Amino acid sequence: MSDGALHLVVVAAGLSVPSSTRLLADRITDATIRQLRYGGREVDLQVIELRDLAREIADNLVTGFPPPALRAAIEAVTAADGLIAVTPIFSASYSGLFKSFVDVIDKDALTGAPVLVAATGGTARHSLALEHAMRPLFAYLRAVVAPTAVYAASEDWGSTGDASGGLAARIARAAGELADLMTGRPVPARATAETVVPFEEQLAALAVGRR
Amino acid sequence: MQFGIFSVGDVTPDPTSGRTPSEHERIKAIVAIALKAEEVGLDVFATGEHHNPPFVPSSPTTMLGWIAARTERIILSTSTTLITTNDPVKIAEDYTMLQHLADGRVDLMMGRGNTGPVYPWFGQDIRQGLPLAIENYALLHELWREETVDWSGRFRTPLQSFTSTPRPLDGVPPFVWHGSIRSPEIAEQAAYYGDGFFANHIFWPKEHFQKLINLYRERYAHYGHGTPEQAIVGLGGQVFMRRNSQDAVREFRPYFDNAPVYGHGPSLEEFTEQTPLTVGSPQEVIEKTLTFRETFGDYQRQLFLMDHAGLPLKTVLEQLDLLGEEVVPVLRKEFATGRPARVPDGPTHAARVAEATEVLEVAK
Numbered sequence: 001m002s003d004g005a006l007h008l009v010v011v012a013a014g015l016s017v018p019s020s021t022r023l024l025a026d027r028i029t030d031a032t033i034r035q036l037r038y039g040g041r042e043v044d045l046q047v048i049e050l051r052d053l054a055r056e057i058a059d060n061l062v063t064g065f066p067p068p069a070l071r072a073a074i075e076a077v078t079a080a081d082g083l084i085a086v087t088p089i090f091s092a093s094y095s096g097l098f099k100s101f102v103d104v105i106d107k108d109a110l111t112g113a114p115v116l117v118a119a120t121g122g123t124a125r126h127s128l129a130l131e132h133a134m135r136p137l138f139a140y141l142r143a144v145v146a147p148t149a150v151y152a153a154s155e156d157w158g159s160t161g162d163a164s165g166g167l168a169a170r171i172a173r174a175a176g177e178l179a180d181l182m183t184g185r186p187v188p189a190r191a192t193a194e195t196v197v198p199f200e201e202q203l204a205a206l207a208v209g210r211r
Numbered sequence: 212m213q214f215g216i217f218s219v220g221d222v223t224p225d226p227t228s229g230r231t232p233s234e235h236e237r238i239k240a241i242v243a244i245a246l247k248a249e250e251v252g253l254d255v256f257a258t259g260e261h262h263n264p265p266f267v268p269s270s271p272t273t274m275l276g277w278i279a280a281r282t283e284r285i286i287l288s289t290s291t292t293l294i295t296t297n298d299p300v301k302i303a304e305d306y307t308m309l310q311h312l313a314d315g316r317v318d319l320m321m322g323r324g325n326t327g328p329v330y331p332w333f334g335q336d337i338r339q340g341l342p343l344a345i346e347n348y349a350l351l352h353e354l355w356r357e358e359t360v361d362w363s364g365r366f367r368t369p370l371q372s373f374t375s376t377p378r379p380l381d382g383v384p385p386f387v388w389h390g391s392i393r394s395p396e397i398a399e400q401a402a403y404y405g406d407g408f409f410a411n412h413i414f415w416p417k418e419h420f421q422k423l424i425n426l427y428r429e430r431y432a433h434y435g436h437g438t439p440e441q442a443i444v445g446l447g448g449q450v451f452m453r454r455n456s457q458d459a460v461r462e463f464r465p466y467f468d469n470a471p472v473y474g475h476g477p478s479l480e481e482f483t484e485q486t487p488l489t490v491g492s493p494q495e496v497i498e499k500t501l502t503f504r505e506t507f508g509d510y511q512r513q514l515f516l517m518d519h520a521g522l523p524l525k526t527v528l529e530q531l532d533l534l535g536e537e538v539v540p541v542l543r544k545e546f547a548t549g550r551p552a553r554v555p556d557g558p559t560h561a562a563r564v565a566e567a568t569e570v571l572e573v574a575k
Contacts, residue, residue, distance in 0.1 A: 062476030065415045067485060196395045196426065199403035199434075206346050206365055 005042040006182055008032060009080035013050045013087040013098035014120070021120045022049065024152045025086040028118055031175035032084065039183055046080075048073045050097050057097065060104040070104070078109040082116070082182040083143070085134070089121040093133040102137060111142040114181035116174050118150035127151035144185070146177035212546045213557030214539045215255025216248050216531070217290035217447065217514040220268035223521040226469040231521075234267050240524040241268065244517070245278045247528050249285040251535020254557065257288035257320065257514060262296075262329050265471075272305040279313035286559070287313055290409075290514065291322025291390045295343040296333035298367060299351040303375040307355070310380045315560025318386035320409050320445075321348060323397075339366070341396055348387075352404060355384035383567050386558040388445055388512075391423065398423050402430030407443035407558065410507075413516055414472060416485050417506050420446075424507050440554055445512035446503055449488045452533045456491040462526075463490045470520040493537040500538075501545055509550050511557040513542070 010029050014021030025047070033043045050057070056070035066074055077083060087098035117134040121127070130149035138145045148170060156167040218241055224231040232240065245256040258268045258275065268274055275287040287309070292302060302319075310317040323344050324330075327337040335343060346364045353360055354375040363369040379385070388407035391397035392415070401408040408427040410420040428439035436442070451466075453459040460479065467479045467490070482488055489499040500513065515534065518527045556562065 059477040059481070063414060063473045063482075065419065065485075067477065067481065196399045196430070199399050202345050202396065202399070203349060206342055206349075 005044040006036060006081040007044050007046070007076075007079060008036075008082050008084070008182070009076050010045070010047040010084040011050065011077060011086065011098075011101065012047065013095050013101070015051055015088070015095075015097070017051070019088070019120075020152065020154075020157065021086050021088050023157075024118055024120050024150065025084060028084050028086070028116060028150060028171050028175055031171050032082070032116070032178050035175050035179035036182065039179060041183060046076050048076065050101050053101070054097060057100045057104060061100060066104060074105055074109075078105065078113075080113060081185075082114045082178055083110070084116045084118065084178070085138075086118040086120070087134070089119050089126045089129045092126060093129055094119070094137070099137075102141075105141075107141060109141075110138070112185070113143045114146065114178055114185060115143040116146045116148075116150070116178040118152070118174070120152050122154055124151070124153040124155065127153065144181055146174055146181060148174035148177055150174045212510070212543065212550075213254040213286070213512045214542060215253045215257065215286070215288075215512070215514050216244070216517050216534075217255075217257040217288075218244065218259060218268075218518050219290075219516070220259045220261060220266050221471060221519060222265040222267060223471055223519065225521040225523055226465045237267050238274070240527075241518070242274065242278055243524060244527055244531065245285070245287075246281055247531045248535075249282045251531050251539075253285065253531075253535055253539065255286045255288055255512065255514060257290040259290050260293050260322075262293075262332060263326060272309045275317070276309055276312055279309065279316065282316075284316070286316050286318060288317070288388075289319045291320045291324075293324045293329075294321040294347050294351070295323045295337075295340055296330055296335050297347075299347040300354065300367075300370075300373075300375060302347075303351055303354040304377075306385050307375070307377050307379050310385050310560075311377055315380050315383075315564075317560070318388065318558060320388040320390045320407075322390045323394075335366070341394065342366075344397065345400060348389075348400065348404075352387075355379050380560065381564045381567075383560065383563045385560075386563060388443075395423065395426055398427035399430055402427050402436075402442070403434050405431065405434065405436035407445055407511065409445035409512070409514075410447065412447040412487055412503075413449040414486060417487070417503075421506060428508070437555075438553070440508055440551070443512075443555065443558060444507060444510040445514065446507065446510060447487070447514055447516060448500060448503070449486075449516045450496045450530075450534070450538075451490045452493050452496055452530060452538070454492060454533075456495060459490050459492065466520040466522055474520075493533055496534075496538050497541050497545070500542055504546065509546070509554045511555065 010025050012022045012025040036043050053070050056067045060066045087094040115138050119130050130151055135145055150170050152167055159166050222237045248256045258271050260271045262269050271289050323340045330337045346366055360370055360373045388409040389397050389401035390409040392411050412420050428442045431442035432439045451459055451463040464479055468474055489496045517530050
């Protein structure tokens with residue numbers, strides 16, 4: 001395994017500027033980078049605000065291909081050594097913009113990728129959306145999701161930075177898990193689109209032939 | 212190098228008038244467009260095949276047979292023939308019948324079809340799309356080359372001592388292209404048989420098709436059909452022209468904005484920048500089309516999509532006049548310049564017959 005800088009990519013789907021979603025993303029990012037540096041690893045960080053790509057994502061849904069800025073974002077996400085995905089919870093699930101972004105990524109492109117899932121919401125009553133929506137989404141993509149998901153409700157922002165069980169503790173635990181996944185994982189073996197099965201094998205698999 | 216047009220065959224309301232042509236009007240318009248293509252000196256007319264509204268060309272050989280009877284020179288082709296849901300036995304029969312009636316002016320392009328519900332209407336399942344394309348084409352290929360065929364496969368009843376009739380004209384089957392938007396397996400299939408590979412090209416950025424075409428060229432050489440640059444490549448293109456560039460943009464914009472495929476998405480300007488679409492003067496179309504060679508290498512066939520998005524017949528015919536009179540003559544000249552002699556021309560029946568005869572002579 002290379003000891004070069006690890007590529008950490010953050011996807012934040014907040015809609016206001018500034019957003020609490022971005023705020024949460026930044027806190028998790030800082031904690032993750034701290035953990036990685038503590039382990040002696042350099043980090044190359046890229047933050048993608050989906051709001052900036054909202055039109056491009058809609059265009060991709062319509063045309064089937066990503067415009068240049070979106071293509072760059074997709075390439076960054078799919079090449080990342082670790083991904084922090086943060087969405088606001090809207091109507092009991094991840095936001096439509098967040099899901100649309102995931103929808104335009106190839107379903108095999110995140111296989112084996114370490115992912116930390118996090119969300120923001122107006123009330124703590126939606127916190128399990130991370131477990132019933134975000135985690136299955138990344139399970140479908142065969143990503144490796146950190147055991148701790150981080151949810152921040154409005155009330156969390158007002159609570160004390162108590163490290164024993166509040167938001168700060170969850171962030172620290174999740175960041176540690178992501179850092180471990182990023183440093184511990186083997187070199188990813190993701191399929192490339194240009195892998196081709198020789199034609200004789202394709203024919204043989206069908207048992208096509210003259211009797 | 213061959214130049215032509217390909218038609219999807221959609222019935223789409225004209226967004227500027229709100230009027231939707233009847234199926235009858237649209238079918239008559241498509242054949243009028245085909246006749247016009249020959250009149251303005253184009254080499255190829257290709258029709259799509261669809262079995263669901265709002266598309267009309269469900270019976271391509273009927274349509275192409277009608278056109279064959281009223282033309283002398285133009286090659287009749289498809290874009291695409293559904294190799295998944297059609298019985299390969301019927302494709303073999305229909306297209307050799309057409310080949311005889313058209314005195315060899317026929318080739319066809321295989322495609323899978325991406326509309327799930329269509330498959331069960333023909334007793335198939337889209338999840339088997341790729342295996343169907345591979346098995347059915349293997350049979351079609353054999354039916355056109357072997358007098359008597361014994362066959363068993365996964366998707367149709369076995370054949371014993373079957374002879375597909377009529378036999379190909381002059382013993383030379385119609386040339387086959389394989390069209391694909393995404394699948395490297397299809398590029399591999401085209402390379403394996405030494406068939407042509409057609410990149411639809413029009414709705415996606417060029418980088419995507421560059422990979423597929425490079426793969427096809429490489430594998431074409433791997434299978435011993437020639438060098439990579441001798442592989443037979445076709446490309447789609449999409450244009451709207453007026454003498455004055457601004458007029459073209461103004462007139463085409465409502466059609467673009469409401470087009471079934473990309474409408475209500477990117478702006479016309481973004482789409483022209485990111486895909487092969489050109490909206491402008493004939494000179495701009497020439498310049499953009501010439502860049503295709505830089506991207507994909509010297510190639511054999513360029514087809515343009517001209518009748519879609521609800522454009523009225525009159526407008527499409529005007530477009531064909533511009534294409535035939537001002538664009539294609541320049542493209543022919545420019546594409547011929549610097550084209551290495553070892554790069555083959557677009558496939559014709561006459562050339563293929565000559566080639567087959569030569570092979571026989573050598574064998575003697």
